[in-house]
Amino acid sequence: MGLKSTNAAGKILHNSFWYGLETLMETFVFLGTSIAVARYLGPEKLGYFSYINFFVTVVTRTSGIGLASATRKYMSEFLALDRPGTARAVYYLAYRYQLLGAITITILGLAGVFFFGEPAYKLMSAILISSIIPGVMSWVPAQANSAFEDVSKNTLSAFGYILTYLTVILLTLHFHWDLVGVASALLVGRLVEVLLRTAPLHARLRTLPLDVLDDGTIGRIRRFCLQSIGLQLLTSVVWDRSEMVFLRAFSSLEQVAFYSVSFGLANNLLLVPRTFGGATGITLMVESGRDPTRVDNIVRNASRFLLLVVFPVHLGAAAITSQIIRVTYGTKYVGAIPVLIIASILAIPRAFQEIPETLLRAADQQKRLLYCYIAIGILNLTLDALFIPRYGAVGAAWGNGLAQSIGIVVIWQAAKHFYRFGLPIGTAIRLFLAGACMSVIAWFVARSLPGVPGLVLAIATAAVSYVFLVKLFQGLQPSDRIRLLPIGQRLPGPARGLFSTALNFIIPAPTEEVAPS
Numbered sequence: 053m054g055l056k057s058t059n060a061a062g063k064i065l066h067n068s069f070w071y072g073l074e075t076l077m078e079t080f081v082f083l084g085t086s087i088a089v090a091r092y093l094g095p096e097k098l099g100y101f102s103y104i105n106f107f108v109t110v111v112t113r114t115s116g117i118g119l120a121s122a123t124r125k126y127m128s129e130f131l132a133l134d135r136p137g138t139a140r141a142v143y144y145l146a147y148r149y150q151l152l153g154a155i156t157i158t159i160l161g162l163a164g165v166f167f168f169g170e171p172a173y174k175l176m177s178a179i180l181i182s183s184i185i186p187g188v189m190s191w192v193p194a195q196a197n198s199a200f201e202d203v204s205k206n207t208l209s210a211f212g213y214i215l216t217y218l219t220v221i222l223l224t225l226h227f228h229w230d231l232v233g234v235a236s237a238l239l240v241g242r243l244v245e246v247l248l249r250t251a252p253l254h255a256r257l258r259t260l261p262l263d264v265l266d267d268g269t270i271g272r273i274r275r276f277c278l279q280s281i282g283l284q285l286l287t288s289v290v291w292d293r294s295e296m297v298f299l300r301a302f303s304s305l306e307q308v309a310f311y312s313v314s315f316g317l318a319n320n321l322l323l324v325p326r327t328f329g330g331a332t333g334i335t336l337m338v339e340s341g342r343d344p345t346r347v348d349n350i351v352r353n354a355s356r357f358l359l360l361v362v363f364p365v366h367l368g369a370a371a372i373t374s375q376i377i378r379v380t381y382g383t384k385y386v387g388a389i390p391v392l393i394i395a396s397i398l399a400i401p402r403a404f405q406e407i408p409e410t411l412l413r414a415a416d417q418q419k420r421l422l423y424c425y426i427a428i429g430i431l432n433l434t435l436d437a438l439f440i441p442r443y444g445a446v447g448a449a450w451g452n453g454l455a456q457s458i459g460i461v462v463i464w465q466a467a468k469h470f471y472r473f474g475l476p477i478g479t480a481i482r483l484f485l486a487g488a489c490m491s492v493i494a495w496f497v498a499r500s501l502p503g504v505p506g507l508v509l510a511i512a513t514a515a516v517s518y519v520f521l522v523k524l525f526q527g528l529q530p531s532d533r534i535r536l537l538p539i540g541q542r543l544p545g546p547a548r549g550l551f552s553t554a555l556n557f558i559i560p561a562p563t564e565e566v567a568p569s
Contacts (some may be wrong), residue, residue: 074207075327075349079320080215085221086316087380089234090309092225095384099305100173101231102312105238106296107383108180111157111186114284119146119153120191122276123412125270127199128337133202134372137261138269139199145265145273146192154188179235186242193246193253201335205252213245213502215472271491279418283425286498294432295448310388311445313322315452324361325403336410348473351407353535356476360527363487370396371495375507391445398453401460406458408467415470424466430460479527486521491519523558 090098123146128141161181169177190209197205217237224233265273293315299308332354336347370375373392377385412421432455440448464475491514498510522528528536536555541548 059194074203074210075323077214077325078210081218083317083320085218086313087227088384090381093231093234094229095306095309097231098309098312099177101234103296103300103305103308104173104177104180106293108161109293110186110285110420111161112184114281117191117280118149118282119277119280120195121274121413122146123192124195124199124337125276127196128271131199132186135263136264138265140257140260141265142269142273143192143196143257143265144262145270146277149277150189150192154185156187158182158184160510161169173231176231176235179232179239183235183239183242186239186246187435189240190242190246190249193249194252196257197249206249209249212248213241216244217241221244231324231427249532272447276416276418279422282422283418293452295440298436299445299448302441303444306387307444307448310385310391311448313385313388313397314391314445314449317369317392318378318399321365321396321399322362322403324365325358326406328361329357329403329406332407332410336407337414344471347411347471351471351473352476353410354407355404356479357404357530357535359476359480359483360522362400363483364490364514366396366400367487367491371491372507372510375498375502375510379504379507388445389447394446394449394453398449401457404460404464406425408463411467411471412463415467415498417466419461420466425459428455428462430456431458448452461462482525483522483527486518486525486527489521490514519557520555528558530559533561 064286093101123143126142130136130142144461158181161184162178165177165181194206197203217240219238220233220240223229224237229236293312295311296308299311332350336350370393373396374389377389377392381388390531409421412418426506432451435451435455436448441447443450494510494514494517497513498506500506501509533555
């Protein structure tokens with residue numbers, strides 16, 4: 053089976069590979085550099101940087117995702133209808149709007165820094181604000197590549213960003229450029245990424261015909277964009293670090309740092325779920341319009357494979373959080389231990405966010421999604437106001453985690469109004485039991501042997517025990533063997549052998565292996 057495939061499973065696998073490669077590199081590089089930067093800056097400076105960067109991130113995502121999501125939806129729709137000229141016209145419309153918005157927001161942001169920024173941090177803040185333009189402008193071409201169901205182009209440009217960012221961070225640590233160096237790493241990295249991402253896509257688009265969009269289509273796109281921007285603002289409240297505002301107002305910079313570190317680590321635990329969920333969302337966006345009857349099968353299988361990964365990763369991380377913080381960040385950050393335990397467990401529902409959101413967007417039901425997020429956003433802010441003044445970062449973790457868990461349930465229920473699909477409840481129970489038992493084993497091992505040796509041994513023991521527990525609780529079905537085999541074929545040599553051994557143990561090969569349909 054080649055890397056590219058024309059069926060839904062093949063496309064999901066192809067995009068999972070490339071999206072996973074990008075996400076894996078980002079996770080390791082950003083996790084490693086964040087630890088080094090946190091140790092270098094200390095909790096107080098890190099807290100201030102995280103607070104400013106939160107606003108830049110919200111603006112970048114809100115400005116980028118609105119038009120970018122419209123690009124993916126409508127380009128996917130017209131490509132599925134064999135209208136590439138209209139798809140190209142959609143891209144150009146979105147790109148022009150995106151550029152105008154990015155420049156406007158950046159100018160306003162720089163003016164705000166000049167008039168209201170703290171003098172000691174103005175240069176750092178201005179550099180971060182300047183990164184909004186390349187950050188925003190990388191979204192539309194990225195989603196256009198997703199509409200073509202080929203995210204490999206996004207991965208290659210992301211490599212440029214990651215390597216550039218890593219280089220500037222290392223120089224910052226070596227020459228002690230402090231916060232200005234860290235901010236510059238983001239700006240330079242984003243500039244490299246947007247150049248590498250935009251040029252190949254524009255060359256590809258020039259080979260397509262170019263149609264003229266009618267007023268009705270333009271109106272649909274504008275309405276979709278406005279709804280997407282509203283959704284992203286609410287998403288920043290429900291899913292992102294809006295708790296930073298309350299922590300800055302009612303607590304210390306150290307508490308801001310503890311929450312930022314814990315939230316970042318909990319997000320990194322979503323590496324595989326986001327990779328697979330993102331690739332599934334790309335195919336769902338196309339297949340829901342092409343053949344809605346396939347939605348049930350895609351949703352069921354995607355949910356089961358997400359469950360297979362999310363329970364051991366999040367429950368296991370919660371079990372060994374004390375060792376993770378002490379070994380990586382040091383004793384200055386022990387206050388983040390209870391925060392990370394809560395954040396790791398309550399982040400489990402986020403693994404299932406992409407699928408229902410994609411279905412609602414595919415059904416042109418962003419308004420319903422918007423209403424759901426308004427209600428959840430109000431709940432999130434209420435919980436933050438109640439918990440953070442008294443409990444600091446721990447209260448922030450509870451407020452954010454509870455609100456997002458409720459939000460996931462709400463949007464899944466909303467998606468079921470427009471598509472017929474079921475959920476693998478039995479599989480969820482069996483895999484939860486396997487993950488819970490595994491986490492207990494990891495906790496005992498890590499507690500018995502402190503330091504790096506205990507952390508390494510706990511992770512290795514947890515991985516081996518989980519394989520046995522999945523088999524014991526029958527967490528996988530015989531048909532899953534055929535679906536999982538191609539994943540092992542794309543792993544490097546040693547990992548491929550371990551994956552095959554585990555799969556053969558959980559689901560022994562039948563006498564005669566058959567190819568998937």
